[in-house]
Amino acid sequence: MNNKHKNITLNDLPKHNVYQVPEDYFDRLPMRIMERTATEPQQQWLPVKLWQQLQIAIAPFVLLLLFVGVFYVSLKSQPEQQAINLAAVNDSEIVDYLSAYATLESADLAELNAIQQQELPSEFLNVSSKAAEEELEYYHLRDTDY
């Protein structure tokens, strides 16, 4: 044990700075720092900077939201649009279409008649009297009251 330092405390030591700097270091340092500040832009005011960063971060979310919105609106308006389109077609066109392309059961015609409460004209059926008679005979419908 070194007796010289055996009972030493920090209070016994003078506060001596052991580090040195080159000559005139502190005279030159401000100038060196000022030279560097000339090439360093100052930070922009925080809200401006924050807003710029937010814009970049928000952009993809806004785009995504826009796509979802457009998709949702188009999905919602589809049935309404179909109903509007159908309403624009007049009855005779619908009848022509159905008689030309649709397979109609006699029950369908009967239902239509019941709804409209009117006699079906022969031209609506688009069938000759003879063929109609045969049809009724075939399905035993002559005595059925609709």
Place this chain on the structure above:
Amino acid sequence: MEDKEILEKFANPDSRNLAFNQLVRKYQQKIYWHIRKMVIDHEDADDLTQEVFLKVWKNLENFRQDAQLYTWLYRIATNECLTFLSSKKRKFFLPINDVAAELAEKIDSSADISGDEIQLKLQKALLKLPDKQRLVFNMKYYDELKYEEISEILGTSVGALKASYHLAVKKIEEFLKQD
């Protein structure tokens, strides 16, 4: 020049450079020595001091005047030191003791470090402390800052700082008594 006056002049674009020059001249030594005692090497301390003042230049406009200017400067310098020391450890995959040994070796060999035996031993004893405890010790012992001021700089409670300082003193005195 008072801090308030420096800040007012800095806010005016016409007197900004002059005000910043005054600020650097006022605080350069405090900041440099605070850093030097942590990193030991002059070149490293010089680089870090310049970096600190560049950060001050960039951010002084955002400085909230409810804090003291010098505690804000100390905080920036402290963060630079801690970042530098931890990157040094990471860069060379060195454990803490090896970094301390490297810095202790600089104390023995560097031409710009001189003092009597016990003073140099004190500096080596300080290197045995963890970085944050060494910071606390330096600010209290050498810079004679109040615990409240150190608390503002490090964001640590006064009680924890007192305990840390007394523990540091105990460790250092133990080291000084060793051969």
